[in-house]
Amino acid sequence: MIDKKKIEVCLSPALYKNYENKEAIAVVTDVLRASSAIVAAFMNGAKKIIPVATLEEAKAMKDSGYMVAAERDGIVRDFADFGNSPFNFTPERVKDNDIVYSTTNGTQAIQLASSSKQVLVGAFLNLGGIIDHLKKENTEVLILCAGWKNKINLEDTLFAGAVVDALLKTDQFYTICDSAYAAQDLWLLAKDNLVEYIQKAAQRTRLKKNNLDDVIEYCHTLNQTSIIPILRKNHLVKL
């Protein structure tokens, strides 16, 4: 009998302590917009991304000379070089650079998962790359959704479901996690019309209010790169 590996899904950082698993690879996702922006930054040549949880840390890093991306509630902070639209992380800005990055939900979630065996950043943009890596590593998997201020959101849940669905199709993985089943079923419902499905998401309403919803279609585009951001000590690099 094959020794199948467990998959779990944690739908909010506020639930993380119930799922923490040092034996698992953690895939942290914040589809709108931090994890999509991080993947885009590496696609555009960023060398290193340093996630910081607080604005105070981000400000201190700016003062010591770093390029800083920082937002709260979707709005770029005045001390920062730019906010967290994936479109901000252009090759002109990020190529060969180290970038400090602080966001409402995503960067805290990355730090929260730091005791895991590996911490990867997942988005629809690198979905296939993440899935291939997890199959290759053949170890337990925890998908941590950044959500919105500890509430569950649809877009991160759908990403989790996409990973769960792909892994359960192999004979390497199993789950007894109700969140994983829920996410998988929502993904199967949404996958053929992802952008249309996500129109009802609360985050879409928030982004629209601030004229930031130009990223929604891009952030729900699958497999634009096989780059996998991975946490090494306190910063993200390309795996």
Add this chain to the structure above:
Amino acid sequence: MIDKKKIEVCLSPALYKNYENKEAIAVVTDVLRASSAIVAAFMNGAKKIIPVATLEEAKAMKDSGYMVAAERDGIVRDFADFGNSPFNFTPERVKDNDIVYSTTNGTQAIQLASSSKQVLVGAFLNLGGIIDHLKKENTEVLILCAGWKNKINLEDTLFAGAVVDALLKTDQFYTICDSAYAAQDLWLLAKDNLVEYIQKAAQRTRLKKNNLDDVIEYCHTLNQTSIIPILRKNHLVKL
């Protein structure tokens, strides 16, 4: 324009502080098995149910002469009169009686929601009654799922989805809560084969292991009663 009322769904007690709303009627659900058992107890003539969070409180109430139902992890505690199968709350035991009740998840969730405008206990058994009451009251609604030890579970999520789906079909209610949309879509997916869908739920595996899964079909039977248990101070009575 009609003043529509907000519906939200909180999928785990660990997320409750993000959803707490004194203006809302809270519907607490723990389909397997506490909320189903509470509804069944009132169907069988119970006068009053006193939910207590800890086993210590339950034991003290037993010592002072109360009939006590108490379980942890599905297993009845030795000092208790019986556990939390709905089948335990027979007319012979409960008719005209006051019962102290302590469970792994459900009774804590009821206490957690106690600052709400009203606290109701919902189960598939009284689904239609709950929905009719919420339409009549025409106020904000929060559905609190008891889950399993702070993890999200499928059966409570489906109950929440059933309520959301019915309320959104009226023009009285709206939502911008992603958990509400997720729950609704899962309900729509599961509703025609509810018992079959729930076979994959983690709780079903737990109950089966302890030979307690005889209640699953009963707990997923719709509209056996219009009784609505409501919290008055520290105890539940029939509305």
